[in-house]
Amino acid sequence: MGAPYSLDLRKRVVAAIKGGMSRNKAAKQFGIAISTAINWARLEEETGSIEPGQMGGHKPKAISGEHAVWLQQRIRANDFTLRGLVAELAERGLKVDYGSVWEFVHAEKLSFKRKRGGWRTRSS
Structure with missing residues (x-):
């Protein structure tokens, strides 16, 4: 998985766009996708910052607490x-999927293995 572009590059692209350069030309000059330049300019206009958002992170467990104990x-x-x-679990108020x-x-490590049936005798 890739890392976000550097903050320095983001600042230079947004400064060029604010200076009057088109988003398309700024993207070509700095070697990034046009959509990236557009998104950075929009992000700066809406939030005042061009910091990258969080990538990844910890995903909380879907089944925890009293539901986990019951299960x-x-x-x-x-x-x-x-x-x-x-x-x-759905009857108990917790909507989860099969996965x-x-x-x-x-x-x-609570898997349940079914017992295999006995071997059939062959007829001759």
């Missing part, structure tokens, strides 16, 4: 399916 107890109690757990429940179960 751990529910999984240890008896058999389950992930889709069934999604439905049960969130799978991540929780996987992170807690």
Whole structure:
């Protein structure tokens, strides 16, 4: 993943645009995309700053607190399916998707493996 452009470059592009240069020409002169120059000029007009926004960051867990405790107890109690757990959590007021429940179960090492059926005997 790329890093944001330097603050120095941002300042020079916006200063050139404020000085009367077109956004298109400023983009070509500084070797950036036209849309980037337009966005930086708009950002400076709207907020007064051209600081880059945050990239990435910590994504909070979808299942936490009392829902996580309940889910751990529910999984240890008896058999389950992930889709069934999604439905049960929805009944309890927490709307999550299949992937969130799978991540929780996987992170807690609570997976449930079904027992395989016995081998069938072959008829001759």
